[in-house]
Amino acid sequence: MARPNWEDLNMDCLVNVFSRVGMQSHLLYAPFVCKSWYRAGLHPSCWQNINFQKIESDFLPWYCFDGIPTEFIKSIINRSHGNATSVLLPNYCTEEALRYIADECPALKALYLPYNQCSKYFLVIPELISKWKNLELLRLGSLYNMEKVLEEISLHCKEFCGLYAIRVDIGRDAASAIVNFLPNIKHLHMQGANIDRESLEIILQGCKELVHLDGRDCVGYECDDQLLKLASHITNFQHEGSRLFDDEDDWGAIDPNDFYDSYFSD
Template identity: 60%
Template sequence: MAGPKWEDLQKDCLVNILTRVGTESLLYDIPFVCKSWYRASLDPSCWKIINFQELPLADEYLKLIINRSQGNATSVMLPTSCPDEVLRYLADKCPALKALYLPSVMGINRSFVLPEVISKWKNLELLKIGRPCIHNMERILQEISLHCKNFCHLEIDNIPIIQAEEASAIVTFLPNIRYLHLRHGVIDQKSLKIILQGCKKLVHLDVRDSLLFECDDQLLELASHIANFQHVVSEPSCVDYNRCPALKALYLLPEMVDYSLLLLPKLISKWKNLELVHLNVRGSLCFECDDLLLKLASHVTNFQYSDSIQYKYENGLLHMELKCR
């Protein structure tokens, strides 16, 4: 006697199962099993968590998927190439959103659109932003403090620079923050102290593998109220140039340029044989080339400032070679 068939499973049970599979499976696998599974995959409950970050989809298709949630989406992970229009559409169609994840390398203009739409997410609890949003972080946090009363979790990803200005913004606008992730960042001792002294309700602070601060006894005392303070460097730093005193050529990727402006003055004096610094700078990011040149000139013997730089713009990156001679 044949047993029960999967396609005969009650819809409520099937929907409950499908809420546990990923967005990719809901799009490319489940609908093609059978008609009953396809119908179940259209239930709004299946689309409460939407992950676009690994799906190369056209803008209109993104909107179609957002519509499937019928306003019930509570967690959305946006793709790298998400235009302003889609972000605004998400804000209009998904007012119940509780968690929003922006990709680390999202275009810098998204950081200016985000404050305009945050007011529509009254239930927002978690926000993950990338390096580009650092340039507009104060306005983003201000909007959160005004409109998102349940907000408790902030993650800043992709090697940002957290200085006193950014640290003060966190303390001013999110004094009751409970979860703060600044891993793989660049944060100095002063800025970290500002956060520890101002955010007294922190239960989780992650600054692992971050640069420019030393976790001494005073810092540990300031962090004593935090149940889970993670600060250990668990892997070699990607900018641990101090181990290479004979360095002659230094090549920096786009995501390394910002914090290199802080680190280079501390390290250049050790590189007596330095001949070339090559930078790849994203055209969308602010970059003070003259500032870096002056810092190099102050440490490298016979550094030529006037004709030492060569530019080449290619594939959205400004390639710069600074020749030390």
């Protein structure tokens, strides 16, 4: 009896398998195996989770200082046919590419905005938030114009539940903005942030629906019984490594793909 060929698999089965593999396989390997694999790899279900950070780190030559070309970003986004639910933006892309993603990804639920994008397009980002009405999770690489961003989220993103603000400065104004605009937030990740005790207390007292607060390795406070009491309503309060004063030698690398992994594990 002849052994079955992979290319003879039912198309729905192939799509199901390919929707679970990484972009490297989609771009470099699977399409060149056979015609059926090529067709399956073009199905929108295979492009719901788009990680440009992975493309930038794994595929882009070191000398491409301008980042991923806009036309390439558009071509990847087009493969989702409007069904992309998570996008990790590259460290460098044009405003044209950013606006294209906003227009062509109306189903977006999770968005990663690296530092360069937040600082360069801080006036544009609040305008684009209104196009992502299904947004649930946002990773900000910096807090440029954060109050305006959070205000737009409160107005347009009714299912929003998670904010990643890692290694940023969270002062009292920023803490108050989180409380005022996201009072029902459930997941707040601020690992390695600069945040003093009073700002942390503002968040603990104002965000009563928190179930996960990641305050590890923060600078500006040390956890004690009083803070633990204020955080008693939080199922998972992580505070290990937080300290009053900075010690850069203790900082480890934070992988942008941790955002991607945590989104799918939650």
